[in-house]
Amino acid sequence: MSVVTIGLDLAKTVFQVHGVDEAGVTVLRRKLARAEMMSFFTKQPPCIVGMEACSSAHHWARMLVEIGHTVRLIPPQYVKPYVKRNKTDAADAEAICEATTKPNMRFVPIKTKQQQSILALHRVRSMLVRQRTATINALRGLLGEYGLIAGKGVRQLATLSQRLSTADESTVPVEAREALRCLFRHIDALTEKLGEMEAGIVAWHKSSPESQRLASAPGVGPITATAIVAAVGDGTQFRSSRHFAAWLGLTPRIKASGGKERIGRITKGGDRYLRTLLIHGARAVVGTTFRKDVAPRPWLKDLLARRPTNVAATAVAHKTARSLWAMMTRKEVYRRPSAQLMAA
Structure with missing residues (x-):
């Protein structure tokens, strides 16, 4: 049987390969030296290659795509549940291969x-x-x-x-x-x-027109705009703006059991650097509320009257993240809300 899916555990010098056929039966287990990588995969028929999204994964993904393979990058935390018993290179490659075949698995886009x-x-x-x-x-x-x-x-x-x-x-x-x-x-x-x-x-x-478009949003400058464009691309890998905000760790942590639901602090998951930039920009937006030379935002003033400044800044960062996702996917500049919406 030919190999349909390969799990590849990356390293600096020694790589581990685990391949399965259409029935999910293991048909390939092998260690590869770095110099053998491309020659090995060139001889393989086009198949799905799964890898953990680590520092060198995007480089190898681009190389494998060029020779006809379909590459899927998986966040390491999604691979860990599939590791059986001891953590070895062979066990990691097998876990990556199994995670790659899951229909509900989330993958990381390959960066240019x-x-x-x-x-x-x-x-x-x-x-x-x-x-x-x-x-x-x-x-x-x-x-x-x-x-x-x-x-x-x-x-x-x-x-x-x-x-x-x-x-x-x-x-x-x-x-x-x-x-x-x-x-x-x-x-x-x-x-x-x-x-x-x-x-x-x-x-x-x-x-970059994409970066300039994002910089039209309040609290977003060249540093934040370029970081988001470089890290996220066009944003189509996220199903909605809420998924994008959740990926940034700006959504509240939810604990539910026995019909009771408790909403806590933000998860702080995902990309810490992007989240930090958005919150810094949100602090600048919140700071304009106390200035007399800036047009007031009624919804923000009401929020500051009910919540502490840091909580309000986090809420603004969440709102900004959702707006940025819409701007990326629709390829539009920021549209300021009308007076009626701002007063609502």
Whole structure:
């Protein structure tokens, strides 16, 4: 019998293959070296190849699609229930193969090289932000030991640098001064690299009609728009806007048993980076409610009167996510609600 479905457990050097025929009977079990991968699959007749959606999965998926195979990427958490007993490469490949054949399984779309390149810019930017924040915190802690403090925020670093320069040796010894100056230079270097990453993201945003369309929504700028386009594509893999919001982890966690249903906090599942960007944008939208020079949003004012600011920001992020899904699937710009709907 010919192989119909193959489960492929990916690794760096050694790959495990598990294949079944139309009846679901195992007909193939084999280990492959990295150099043998493409030659092996080139000899195989076109079939369905299932893989976990890991870092290298999109690369191998594109390679296998080019030689005629149908590739399905599965989230790792959906594969885990099918692993029997001990976790080995062979057991993982068998579990992937079984999960691939399930009719109700959810799959991850294969990303293009362009999508992955934009996501690489975002990942590097996020890493630089974390490194700069950690360095600033370390710098503030060390300066605080000598009584030099300033207000919160990156903009206050100039004040700290000036106070360090004006402090005499009796306040900050020479050895400590040199160490602190090293941190200041490191922060400047990180800021410069961060600017380069953001410039690359903005440049791609200006060349992408899809990203510019999403940026027309309130609370969505070039950073958020490019990240969503690169991570989600056209959004057609989601059946509705609620499924998209649930994938982002912005829907409430529901526990139901014995006819009783309890709605809790948001699930915080899915892509943490996208969820963070949407909530940051939502905080900016909520902040405009307290400004006199911005047209009020009656529904948002009513929400803030009933709920805390953070809860309102999460609700706005959920609302924005649903709007973005509609904009992606319908290929439309953001349409502001009419006065009647805003007052409702």
